[in-house]
Each structure stands twice: as C-alpha cells, then as structure tokens.
Amino acid sequence: MPVSSAVIPDGAVVVDHSSIVAVGSFEEIFSQFPDVPVTECSGVLLPALVNAHIHLDLSVFGPVPQESSESTMCDWISSLLAKRLSSNCSDDEIRDAAEKAARDQYASGVGLMLDISNRYLGTFDSCPAEIVSLLEMLGPSQAAQRDAITTISELPSERMVTGHAPYSTTPDLLSYIKKRCTAQNAVFSLHLAENRDESLLLIHGTGCFAQFLKDRGAVSDTFPIPGIDTSGVVGYLQKRGILDRKTLCVHCVHMSSEEMKILAESQAHVCLCPCSNRFLSVGTAPLEKFLDFGMLPALGTDSVTSNPQLDMWEEMALLRKNHPTVAAETILSMATLGGAVAMHRDNRYGSIEKGRTSDILHVHGEQYEKAAYPQQLIELLTSGGRPERMDWLTFSE
Ligand SMILES: [Zn+2]
Structure with a gap:
C-alpha cells in the first residue's frame, strides 16, 4: 500500500x-x-505512520479527566496545571515516561513524530522512531514575553522553538518565534482554534480564557488585541506574517470558511487531533471543508493528558466514524503522507x-x-x- x-x-x-x-x-x-x-x-x-502532534513531556502525568460535563477547556487546563504543580516529578521521571511513550508510539507503527515539549528531553536511544522536538514557549503578558525572549536568546542556536497558542502568547512573542523558525528553516507549530473562546479573548477580551488569566492575577495588557480584525484569529495571524508553508496549525476545530481559505492560500498546514477533541468536548474539526480547499490535514494524538489511548489507529477510526463521506484512502493519507508533508519530511516519510x-x-x-x-x-x-x-x-x- x-x-x-x-x-x-x-x-x-x-x-x-x-x-x-x-x-x-x-x-x-x-x-x-x-x-x-x-x-x-x-x-x-x-509506510510508517506520522504523528504530527504529541507532547512527550506530559506523558508522566497520565490522563487528566474533565471534572464534569459542564467543564470548559479552561477548567481542564487548570486541572492539568494543578496536577503538574502537585506531582513533584523529577527530571528523570519525566524523561523516562517520555521515552516510554515514544517507544509505545514506535510499537504502534509511528516512524516519525513532531514533539512539542516545554523542556528539552534529549535523544531516546531505546526508540528507533525519528522525533523532531520543538521547545514550546508561551507568555500572555508583556512581562512574560520579556522572560520568554530572554530564555530563547540564551538557547543553543540549533534548538528549535515554537509558540503555544494565540490565547497564551503575545503577538510580538509569536512573531519573534516565527522569525527564529524562518531563519532556521524550521517548522512553526501552533495550537489554533481548539476552542471557541480563543476568538472571544482575542477580539473581545471575554470568555473562559479571559477569566482564566484574571483568576491567576495575570495582567491583561495583551487581550483583546488592539485593532484586531473581527473576521477572526486566522486573519490576525496572517497579517502578522505567521502563516506560510512552514507553519503547522494544530486542532483547527472552530474556523469559518473565510479563515480556511486564508489558511489554504497561505500554504500553511493543518493537523487534526480528533480523539483529544472528543475527550475535551471542544467539537469536531471541519475535515470535509479542509479537503474542499485542497488541503490534506495531518493527524496527531496530542498528549496522554487529553488522550488516554495515544494511538494513531484510533485517530483514523474516529475520523472514519465522524466523517463517513470522506474516503478511507484520504484518512490513511492523512496519517502518513499528510504528516510527512506538514513536517517537510516527505522526502523520507509518508x-x-x-x-x-x-x-x-x-x-x-x-x-x-x-x-x-x-x-x-x-x-x-x-x-x-x-x-x-x-x-x-x-x-x-
Ligand atoms: Zn497540543
């Protein structure tokens, strides 16, 4: 095949x-x-499966359940942060769990993965799969942005960095990281439109993310973004020069046709994580529309905290169930070629x-x-x- x-x-x-x-x-x-x-x-x-979105450093925490059916994604992020703070895991425990998760991915047929971690995990001798690791940075305020830029500027020049999401990262920090990726010819991966409240925060300064920042005493000197076009977050990213063929937008659940058109025209890539979206009840990405725009999305598991199975075969099966009119061949292509193209590794994979x-x-x-x-x-x-x-x-x- x-x-x-x-x-x-x-x-x-x-x-x-x-x-x-x-x-x-x-x-x-x-x-x-x-x-x-x-x-x-x-x-x-x-061909080997390509997992285009995983967070290996979160493996040590295991699944973080939603408190109730009324819980928002922000409630879940709070639970995850609380678990991280209270767990007291050592660096070795985090690394060992990450290495085991990487080995399990290989055993499940994944030959290449794009890992987004908040710490540098080094290489894993026991995992034959190829792992491209991006260090994920965020900073929702001017002070946090300054700290993040200082951290990045002290990293070895070859270390690859990426931004977390528009709701957690200032516009200037996103631009700074994207510029660094472009200079390195590296992929810039960004969580995008996973939750409706992302655009509420950026455009109106409301919604669960605004409350989340307020609850933590974070000064809201970033949101709403001054002068943001009310057409949406994708237009905002495009105007900042974030979207191009080396940008990988992850989740893309809540997006208008106009936004999908902008993504397609910018040649940015999309990665869907259907099992994580189901776990967090954030909705279902409009796969059929992405295909209509001529895009072949990649597939990713996201981390075990929002996806207990962490299995690309389950991602395919859930897509097949959620999108019965999409051809099975297309879904297999997403799990292989889609990821390889999004990672610009289709010379070896896919x-x-x-x-x-x-x-x-x-x-x-x-x-x-x-x-x-x-x-x-x-x-x-x-x-x-x-x-x-x-x-x-x-x-x-
Ligand atoms: Zn993620």
Missing part, C-alpha cells in the same frame, strides 16, 4: 540499506532485479516510493489476508483500530 499511488496486489519493494530503490508488482520487480535476495511476507506493507526510508510497516493477520479487494483492506486499516499483528521490516542495519 504505497499511499502515494494505488494499492499493488502481490507487490514488491526493493531496498538498499536505509532507502527504497524500487516498488512495483512482484513480477515486474523480479524481472528487473533477478539476483536480489527475496524476503517473502503476507499481509500489508505500509509513502512507499523510491528514495523513502526502508523502515516499512508490516500489518498481518487473517482478516487482511481474506480481504477480497484493495478497498476492503483500506477500510479494515482505517476503521478497525490498532491491528493485533504488526511489525517493522527494517533493513537499515
């Missing part, structure tokens, strides 16, 4: 150490490469194609072998949750 092209029944992949050399039907490949040793396997070969990584996912089991036609296989993979039998074919050693 190359993803970038149609399913190849009785297919074959030729690999040379870490890269794919050729893909096609076994017959055609065998005639081209008659002397290459053959490893036979039944089942489905897939598809089984010449030049891509030779770390290939092998899913097997009776139900896949019994599938009568390719469509049935794609349906099984996208709607059935995590396959019971799955392993990695790795040739890079």
